[in-house]
Amino acid sequence: MEFILLWGFYILTFYAFLPGIISRLFGFRVFQKGRSDRNLALTFDDGPDPVYTPQLLDLLKKYNAKATFFVVGIHAEKYPELLRRMHEEGHLIGIHNYVHKSNWLMRPKTVKRHISKTSDIIESVTGKRTTYYRPPWGIVNLFDYGNLGYLQIILWSVLFGDWRKKVGVDRLHKRMMKRCRGGEVLLLHDCGLTLGADREAPANMLAALERFLEEAASRDLHCVRIDELIRETDQERANNPSWLRHIIVRTWFLYERAFHLAFGLKTTNCDDPVFHFRVRPYHGKSMMLDDGVELKHDDLILELHFDNKRLYDIGRRSRTSMQLAIQMIRSVEKTLPELAEYVLDHPDLRVNVKALYGVSMLHRGPEQFGFTVRDLSNGLFSWMTKKYLRLLMKVIHPQGQRRLRQHAEQMVPKMMAMSVETLIERYGKTRNYAYESRTAERMILLDQGVENVPHPL
Template identity: 40%
Template sequence: MLSRKYVIGLQPLLWSIFLVLLLYTILPTLTVRLLGLWVYKKKVARDGIALTFDDGPDPDFTPQLLDILSKYQIIATFFVLGSKAEKYPELIQRIHHEGHLIGIHNYVHWTNACMTPQKVRKQLKDSVAAIENIIGVTPIYYRPPWGIINVFDLFLVHRFRLVFWSLMVTDWRSHGGTERIKSKLLAKLQSNQIIVLHDSGQTFGANRDAPHYMLDALDAFLEICTLRRVTFLRIDTYLHLLQFKKRAPSRRTKKFLIFIWLKWERVFHWLFNIRPIDVDNQIFYSRVRKYHGKTIQLGSGEELNSGDLVIELHFNNEKLHQLITESDSMFQLAVQMKQAVKSFMPTLTQHVHFIPEKVKAIYGITMIHRGSKQLGFTLTELPKGIFSRVTQFYLKLLLCLLHPNGRDRLKMKSELLSPRIATISTQELCKKYAVSVELIAISEHAVPIS
């Protein structure tokens, strides 16, 4: 049995692993699934049903599947594995010649959560090359295995259209047989769904004979759909009909997501020892740390160099959500934020006096930075790179989540939504927002602000 001391010693490592997984794959996957951002997973108009098939092609089951689709004159979308496409090019040719759409499902069936960004891109590059060599068409539709992505996959939306699903009937399992799959398909027949099925039982967690039951259930399902005159369309046709419009999350869903986000931030603050500057007015959270980055020329003539101590500011996003809700425009929001920050600056100045270390500057990253220069902050662009892109994605995601108009706001003057580093030297801070001698004298006998 593990000792308590050993378990306690493992806690920082376990927290670190959890944090990496949360930021790298869990949070991005939940975001795109719940908010429907940058992915296509469900229709918003009653134009028909989309049948999609993953994990093929398979030499035994894909020909039978194509025969069934041909029998009912239905076209579908196939998300194939690049390695199988290379192994069975004649099946890829048949899928294409019979009018079905071909997308990609990685080169092999590995989850993106367990791969580096470079590895994911190689999987996609090899898969695209395999399809192009067979049918001469470049696939642009992509479904990641198990519907799991990592944070860097969000940069793929410029090249690929991510397609998830709205109905999964666990057809990779043999348990329950044909009747179970058929009943689940029929239960959702009245709704316009993107249905995902699997024409291979060779992937991890699947039963080898499962496609037998899927094919029998599909045959019966399509016979009923034919009698009911149900329309089936390819994914690209869906997107064309919808003109790329997506369903906005409901108020209840958005409220829930905001609740989860703010709870997660509390955990984040606890993990990294980020504390409120004023417990009675928690507009800012902060921590003292060493600055790591390029040299920044401060307005006071000083330089902020790598290794200098800074107070890192974090805006209270609960307060930000309140300000956004009360604002009619981004301009009004900027004005309110400027007023809130300006009124808080003397408190921040007082906070600096209680820090025993020699702090060079106040430092923060923000996307709403209008009016910062008038408050004495120097604005600097983030150096281009992975950190800049991830930061910009995070801040835009936060704005999309907190702002009442969500994604529509991101489309308005998106060029202005660029994160900046805001810095002010402690020397300039104290000079510009010096509190009175009497207040400092009183503060020296007061309990320090935590």
């Protein structure tokens, strides 16, 4: 009996208690507080409620405030018109399980089913699938980290006990004003039907919130959706990295330098490098490039490596993934003529090397420069490359972590190759390279949903 109790204690500790402590204390895999001088996030759990949610939406509209609603699936299913109104009025909708039940009390498979069912309900009403999730009571279990990797788990920086009616309006308002500042993620409730809550408690919350919104406006503070606060926080962290991130970046640069020395990588411009390269045999399957040149196993290639210091600097300057991609295109535009001249100045490369070759997760637009883009074959190399490039994206991209979650299907490394013949033909003589750049940029803008982008001509 003692043995069974001991193992039960171990399982409960590692399955439930430790993941929750790690998430709350260290912020592992969760977002709980932002970095902002003027923006804070209002978040509401347990709704929608047919009595209090409409009043809350009226109040938010009155003060031009945006919020994030983490809805319970059974309530959302019952009141789709409230979800529709949230969406139409510009608020963000997240998941709070199908029923308000702790993840500690459910198997991982059951948690996934709750989330999927609630996400389906939200999508059926709004036409948009959500990627934001708040587990009831903020409790995660051991398997949530892996199973819910496609979601952004949202916790909070402060809660006020507003689910209890006895707190009262004045005391609740006083508590809220102590955290009336930028970066905070405030947890409130627009429904009092949860176990332990008082049915009429949201009425007090609404009265205290109106006073809070008045004073926040007088302080020039803005209530924004959680995704906006996350974007601002990501940008702030990119511009002002923490000491730990700074150490990671410096270590990464040292590793890159060691790699360049170990494998003898070269560049066409030591003062302002874009690509580093080395000559090596091609080890993949035979591939027909778009210009009709066949790249075979053991053909010599010029393997390209984007300069990671430059990549990091571009990432810090770029506010969106679109800006990042366009800045990279302009860098490629600059260096391809240099590569062509380098090959022409080295006859052995001109004769023996078959193609330029590289692997990247930013692979929209390079066809306009003459590259052929292909999927990597499944295998150990593909798996390791994907892991490395995803880590790289988290470091350099302005919203790398968020983008990897929301666009996981796009964040797949692909192989890019250009025959040396095409390189020399297109870039080995004076010509208007800007056409390729503008065309590639146009493809990215269209892909991002920008309308009426003029043709390069």
